[in-house]
Amino acid sequence: MSSWNASESTLDITRCASEPIRTPGAIQPYGLVLVLDARTLTVTERAVAEAGILDALGDPLGQPVEAVLGAALASCRPALEALQPDTSHFLGAHRIGDHGGHHVVAHRLGGNIIVELEAPVPGEPGSLEDLYPSIRRFMGEIERVSTTRELCDLAAAQIRELTGFDRTLVYQFDTEWNGAVVAEDGNGVLPSYLDLRFPESDIPAQARELYRQNRVRLIADSDYRPVPLVRSAANADAPPTDLSPSMLRSVSPVHLQYMRNMGTGASMSVSLLREGELWGLISCHNQAPQRVPYHVRTACEFIGQILSLQISLKERARVIEERIARRAIQVRLLGRMAGDQDFMVALGRDQQNLLALTESSGAAIVHRGECILHGHCPTAQQVMALVQWLTAQPDQGELFCTERLPMLWKDADAFSDVASGVLAISISQLHDSFVLWFRPEVIRTVRWGGDPRKEDTGLPLSPRTSFEGWKETVRKQSLAWNEVDRDAALELRTAIVDIVLRKAEEMAVLNEQLLRSNKELEAFSYSVSHDLRAPFRHIVGYSELLWASAGERLNDSEKRFLDTIVESAQSAGTLVDDLLSFSQMGRSTMGQITMDMTALVEDVRHKLDMEYAGRSIHWTLPPLPRVKADPGMVRLVWQNLLSNAIKFTRDTPHPAIAVGHRRNDTEDVFFVRDNGCGFDMRYVDKLFGVFQRLHHADEYEGTGIGLANVHRIITRHGGRTWAEGEVGVGATFFFTIPFATGDNL
Numbered sequence: 001m002s003s004w005n006a007s008e009s010t011l012d013i014t015r016c017a018s019e020p021i022r023t024p025g026a027i028q029p030y031g032l033v034l035v036l037d038a039r040t041l042t043v044t045e046r047a048v049a050e051a052g053i054l055d056a057l058g059d060p061l062g063q064p065v066e067a068v069l070g071a072a073l074a075s076c077r078p079a080l081e082a083l084q085p086d087t088s089h090f091l092g093a094h095r096i097g098d099h100g101g102h103h104v105v106a107h108r109l110g111g112n113i114i115v116e117l118e119a120p121v122p123g124e125p126g127s128l129e130d131l132y133p134s135i136r137r138f139m140g141e142i143e144r145v146s147t148t149r150e151l152c153d154l155a156a157a158q159i160r161e162l163t164g165f166d167r168t169l170v171y172q173f174d175t176e177w178n179g180a181v182v183a184e185d186g187n188g189v190l191p192s193y194l195d196l197r198f199p200e201s202d203i204p205a206q207a208r209e210l211y212r213q214n215r216v217r218l219i220a221d222s223d224y225r226p227v228p229l230v231r232s233a234a235n236a237d238a239p240p241t242d243l244s245p246s247m248l249r250s251v252s253p254v255h256l257q258y259m260r261n262m263g264t265g266a267s268m269s270v271s272l273l274r275e276g277e278l279w280g281l282i283s284c285h286n287q288a289p290q291r292v293p294y295h296v297r298t299a300c301e302f303i304g305q306i307l308s309l310q311i312s313l314k315e316r317a318r319v320i321e322e323r324i325a326r327r328a329i330q331v332r333l334l335g336r337m338a339g340d341q342d343f344m345v346a347l348g349r350d351q352q353n354l355l356a357l358t359e360s361s362g363a364a365i366v367h368r369g370e371c372i373l374h375g376h377c378p379t380a381q382q383v384m385a386l387v388q389w390l391t392a393q394p395d396q397g398e399l400f401c402t403e404r405l406p407m408l409w410k411d412a413d414a415f416s417d418v419a420s421g422v423l424a425i426s427i428s429q430l431h432d433s434f435v436l437w438f439r440p441e442v443i444r445t446v447r448w449g450g451d452p453r454k455e456d457t458g459l460p461l462s463p464r465t466s467f468e469g470w471k472e473t474v475r476k477q478s479l480a481w482n483e484v485d486r487d488a489a490l491e492l493r494t495a496i497v498d499i500v501l502r503k504a505e506e507m508a509v510l511n512e513q514l515l516r517s518n519k520e521l522e523a524f525s526y527s528v529s530h531d532l533r534a535p536f537r538h539i540v541g542y543s544e545l546l547w548a549s550a551g552e553r554l555n556d557s558e559k560r561f562l563d564t565i566v567e568s569a570q571s572a573g574t575l576v577d578d579l580l581s582f583s584q585m586g587r588s589t590m591g592q593i594t595m596d597m598t599a600l601v602e603d604v605r606h607k608l609d610m611e612y613a614g615r616s617i618h619w620t621l622p623p624l625p626r627v628k629a630d631p632g633m634v635r636l637v638w639q640n641l642l643s644n645a646i647k648f649t650r651d652t653p654h655p656a657i658a659v660g661h662r663r664n665d666t667e668d669v670f671f672v673r674d675n676g677c678g679f680d681m682r683y684v685d686k687l688f689g690v691f692q693r694l695h696h697a698d699e700y701e702g703t704g705i706g707l708a709n710v711h712r713i714i715t716r717h718g719g720r721t722w723a724e725g726e727v728g729v730g731a732t733f734f735f736t737i738p739f740a741t742g743d744n745l
Contacts, residue, residue: 019252021206023240026226026250028219030291031102031118033248034060034068035229035241038113041065041080044235047227047248049119056097061232065115072096073115076104080115083108088245093120103294107245114241116248124293131299134162138303148314152183155282155307159300160185163268163292165284169193170272172280175480176200177208179280189287190263202258210244212278215271216301219251221289222259222266226250247297266290268297270304274312282307319484326488329353334495347435348372357492358423358485360437367433377438378415385411387432390424398493400424401486403439406476413476416441421478423485425493435492439478539565590630590716597624597670600631601659604638612646620658627668627737633713634737640706641672641733648676648731667719667736675730679723687723710735 027033027047035045043060053069060068066077076091083089085108093101094117102117125131138158145151152170160168167186171179177200184194203211211217227250229241243249259267266289270282282304292300332353337346347354347365351374354363362375364383371380378386389409390400403421405412412419421439547554547562554562601621627634642657649655658673679687688711711721714735725731 019206019254020240021210021252022242022244024226024243024250024252025240026228027116027243027246027248028221028224028250029227030220031116031248032096033117033229033243033246034065034115036065036080036113036115038108038111041077041113043068043232044112044238045229045231045241047229049227050099053096053099061230062234069096069117073104076106076115080106080113083113085109091115105247109242109245112241114243114246116246118248118294121291121293125295128295128298131162131295134158135299135302139306142306142310146314148311149182151307151310151314153185155303156183156185158303159270159282159284162296162299162303163284163290165266165268165286165290166190167193167285169283169285170280171198171283173208173278177203177205179203182280190285207255208278211269211271211281212273212276214245215273215304216247216268216297218247218266218268218292218297219256219259220266220291222256222264223289224256263287268292268300270300272304272308272311274308274315279308279311322484323487326357326484329357330488330491330495333357333492337495348374351375355437357488358437358481360423361440362418362438364434364436364438366436367427369432375438376418376440378419382411382415383436386422386436387434390426390434391432398426399486399490400426401481403478403480404476416476420476421481423481423489425489427493427496435489435496437489439481441476442479590633592628592630594626594628595631595634596626597634597661600635601638601642604635604642608639608642608646611643615650615655617646617649618654618656620656620660622660624659624661624670625663625668629717629737630713633716637710637713637735638672640710641735644706644733645672645674645676648678649674650676652676667738669734669736671732671734673730673732678727678729678731679725680727681725684723684725688721707733 027049029049032046032048032050032053034043036042037044042064043062046060048054057068057070065080066074072094073091076094079089079091083106088105088107091104091106094104095101096117100120102119104115104117107114107116138154141154142151145154152172156168156170159165166189167184169181170183172182173179179198179200179202181193181196181198184192186192231238259265262285264285264287266286268284270284271278272280272282282300333347333350336350351363355361355375360375362373362377364374364377364380365372366383366387371383373380373383377383386409389411393400401423402408405420405422406416418440419438420441422436423439424434424436427433427435598621601624605619605621642659645657649657652675654675656675660671660673662669688707707721710733714721714737718738719736721733721735723731723733
């Protein structure tokens with residue numbers, strides 16, 4: 001920021017999203033900040049709010065930390081030396097001369113250690129234990145509520161009770177980072193914002209990232225005068241110091257003006273995270289300036305973390321319930337499809353479930369120039385025009401999703417009443433084959449906290465001054481598609497492509513009972529991770545505990561029985577893990593990037609070091625080309641092939657494993673060759689099937705799923721797999737990656 005004097009510079013809100021908010025060069029005037037060189041613990045910068053501290057104790061610039069402030073921090077040096085990068089540590093309360101006990105927190109960031117000493121607040125709690133009864137009461141109350149809204153109501157009331165602020169809001173972000181006030185607790189001093197929405201521009205992206213990193217932020221006085229950071233001469237030309245983790249870090253003058261426009265003299269926020277991402281904020285406001293003591297803020301942070309976990313759990317439970325319901329619908333649809341070669345006809349027989357799968361009002365199936373409509377849809381001609389538009393999109397993938405189609409495609413205005421929202425899956429890479437679901441326009445009124453539109457008045461720009469409720473009527477927009485809707489559509493696409501299209505000939509000769517068994521097996525493979533993995537681990541764990549506690553009292557037969565239990569449970573656990581991995585390979589979304597195949601193979605080989613420890617293997621690994629593929633999936637391919645080569649050369653006197661590559665007109669061909677036990681080419685067709693083994697389990701361990709995984713992954717990339725071998729001579733396994741890869745389920 002160029003100036004900290006708002007009267008001397010124009011506050012330009014257009015720069016708010018790019019302001020250097022991490023490096024303000026100043027602090028709030030409620031203590032002092034020392035910036036230390038992380039290697040020497042010498043003070044390179046300081047900001048001191050009270051000049052009397054400098055007069056009484058001297059300037060800390062250029063001094064070692066143990067010598068500054070009358071040696072108040074001498075006992076902290078060991079903790080500062082042990083501080084790890086990108087971590088923070090509370091160092092307790094330390095008395096600074098006659099200025100009272102300051103709460104000291106250290107943050108290590110890059111080559112600096114930021115030590116902030118926060119001045120005491122009169123009447124503050126002596127420790128977090130003083131606040132425990134309030135926290136315990138909150139934890140008891142949240143067990144009795146069942147919805148996210150009730151949780152937020154409880155948290156708003158509890159935080160306001162702890163802080164004494166006039167108003168506490170719980171603010172939730174939507175997918176476009178607009179915020180909505182979903183809960184509120186106040187004393188009537190400040191106006192209510194409940195159910196109001198605030199535009200994304202009120203909290204720009206870089207500010208949201210700071211909220212994600214720092215769970216608590218306090219601005220005790222919107223009219224404070226910032227205290228500048230003063231540098232030593234030796235540090236004058238260094239880049240601005242990043243104060244991101246500091247509670248005393250000064251904030252944007254634009255934000256301070258925003259607070260004044262809201263009529264708030266003080267504010268505090270507590271971040272709410274869900275799975276590491278910002279879900280929302282607990283936002284506290286007070287009409288008059290107000291400081292919040294360190295231990296009170298810590299209690300609020302703890303409550304925020306509890307609320308974050310509860311929100312995650314409840315929303316995850318809701319999503320799981322929805323997924324279970326959609327899976328049941330999908331099973332019914334697949335049951336219809338299983339006995340019919342024409343999936344269009346099969347889907348049309350169960351219109352109710354087809355629409356319920358994505359909670360839509362209409363659906364269309366387009367295949368080889370034919371269009372079948374179900375429910376409330378645009379006309380067939382309009383649907384075909386939509387398909388042509390989808391096909392022409394440069395970034396067309398396997399799924400298209402929008403709740404505002406008329407904003408993306410002007411021609412959709414003609415049927416926005418029945419299809420403002422569209423969810424579409426592409427069935428074929430060669431033909432214009434789609435399944436599309438439609439949602440109608442939902443006209444609704446949104447209450448904003450002030451007009452979110454920016455107007456050019458010709459005057460110097462500043463934060464908006466009005467927060468009065470402003471109503472907007474939203475048209476040509478449907479209810480939003482959620483993750484469950486999208487995943488349900490993608491899973492149906494997988495079923496259609498993998499079961500009906502690509503295996504049409506095989507499916508024609510399979511009977512209905514076999515199809516049902518395959519579906520049950522797939523469902524089983526998804527459930528084993530929850531139902532079987534933990535029991536197998538418990539069997540191993542408790543068996544080992546039994547061995548440790550009673551091993552001396554067991555006879556040889558009993559010890560052998562116990563060893564057999566452990567080995568069998570470990571083997572079964574490995575099989576369960578491999579089954580889950582195989583099942584997930586058919587359902588997980590591919591993320592293709594251009595990747596360095598040489599580096600990937602080297603990394604996989606390095607991670608397999610323990611599998612051939614003590615053996616001398618001759619490796620041949622020439623430079624490999626860069627390819628476009630899903631790195632996680634291709635890593636699993638190399639891991640399976642190299643692990644097999646290591647395993648099957650176990651009994652070879654001079655084992656050798658070679659990785660190679662060649663290129664033809666359409667694809668890159670990769671192979672792994674070994675001089676191990678090899679295999680009989682009469683059984684080559686069985687190699688890539690599930691549970692297919694050409695060697696007895698007593699000779700070579702394994703579950704018979706690894707090569708099936710390889711085949712499924714490469715098939716999804718549009719490639720091929722095959723193998724060549726000779727008993728006692730060795731084997732070579734090949735796979736290809738086409739130049740233009742795709743998710744060919």
